[in-house]
Amino acid sequence: MSLLVVGSVALDSVETPFGRADDALGGSATFFSAAASLFCPVQLVGVVGDDYPLEALAFLEERGVDLSGLERARGESFRWAGAYSYDLNSRETLETRLGVFADFQPKIPAAFRSAEWVFLGNIDPVLQLDVLDQIDQPRFVACDTMNFWIEGKRDALLRLLSRVDMLLVNDAEARELSGDFNLTRAARWIQARGPRYLVIKKGEHGAILFTPHSVFFVPGFPLEEVFDPTGAGDAFAGGFLGHLAQCGRLDEHDLRRAMVYGSVLGSYAVERFSVERFRDLTMDEVEERVRAFREMTVFELPVDAGV
């Protein structure tokens, strides 16, 4: 059950209505690993600069994240700074300094090339394709992307889609990629380009899984306090793939449960700044919230109730 993630390892500075954090752990691979490592060992491939506080990643290593694929390059680490609006529903990017990430050429260590479960975090689709070429025979490959690549690297992205099992994007990205406002039609358009499975994330409105023959919805968890939405999508992916890698199966029931685990991990991610919530998050707490999701969505058919 080897689970590989390739993505960014960054330092985030975030302002929310509740406070601010400077140079906190961030990046898609970091959030993914923090979530997925609750389920199974994780192999991380990424790059940081020589200014990165590597000791801050020790808690990931203690949880079974193998950092031997984390390259340390000369120069500055990837830094992102953003500010959220009062309602946390929109954010402004204040600064993006790619640093060593600008020249990132992922090199998959020999020991990672047999990975069965792979998550390609949001990086240049050309690099995502290059990663795929370095992996022997993955059983399940999921990828993320964003508007920047949809607009600027559309051809490479479409080539990538034809080679992955699943795409995870948000609703705006699914609409932009397909050119269709209707999410159901957008989903069919994307699935026709390759990915058997598609997850559309809708923030507070939950997430939708499209398979070839079904649609499955998970609501957003009704939190009274959302502290910092950064990383929720990558934590979702970590919970999703973490569960699949742990159970080692891919049938409809497993994928649906993976959606719920993804939603649970995403909902915990936003309760504190950065990856802070994952430091002490336990599998018991995860399972408790999985049961809460069931409680929030279950209903009896009329025939069950004798109506």
Added chain:
Amino acid sequence: MSLLVVGSVALDSVETPFGRADDALGGSATFFSAAASLFCPVQLVGVVGDDYPLEALAFLEERGVDLSGLERARGESFRWAGAYSYDLNSRETLETRLGVFADFQPKIPAAFRSAEWVFLGNIDPVLQLDVLDQIDQPRFVACDTMNFWIEGKRDALLRLLSRVDMLLVNDAEARELSGDFNLTRAARWIQARGPRYLVIKKGEHGAILFTPHSVFFVPGFPLEEVFDPTGAGDAFAGGFLGHLAQCGRLDEHDLRRAMVYGSVLGSYAVERFSVERFRDLTMDEVEERVRAFREMTVFELPVDAGV
């Protein structure tokens, strides 16, 4: 199982990307009755002008909607004209002519005063209170409202809330009413003002039921074609109250099923202009979509699956 609705009976002119309809049947009481009458007899109280094509309402009467409380006044009927954007997610009101609706003073016929199940459609909360005073001992009262009354008749609206069992509003209205952007906190604020139950409708993102001890989510039905969103909220209310009145119970299971019936009727409403879809909609089609909602939301807990 007497179900009473008080609300508007209007003539709508609607433009959507798919076409236009002029002077089509509209109004909250009309949409509500068209949906609810699939479940049980409905008593309608409203007003139309002497220009209203009453024969167009015959199909409602044939389905068990008692129109003896529909007043015919001298003057023009309530007319609304609106246009939807290409994505159907926003609409512009082109014209509102209240006509005889401006002086509407609902008079509940003696035969309707023993109604057990009551829906107060979106009208002036002063009138909604006045209706309540005319009903003997209702078992369950639900009401709708809108930003116009939240802003202009807040005191009357708060008095009304202390006397109803359930409020149905959309997310923007719940936020405006409570002054809180967070929907979970907004819900608790509203429930503390009286309504034991609260339904927050979120359009394509589904709906949420808040009870004193639980939260229940229903997703939006994934339609590939949404033709005309007008009336979806009132059709939702019709499906909701129709199911409750039909089954005659109010326990958690019934309320959850009512949410699903509401979503089903709302999803059918948008498939055609006006109330057109309800002319030939059958209970078999309704039950089929109820099962589809279950299929879209059900998942096995890890323990069920032996994980």
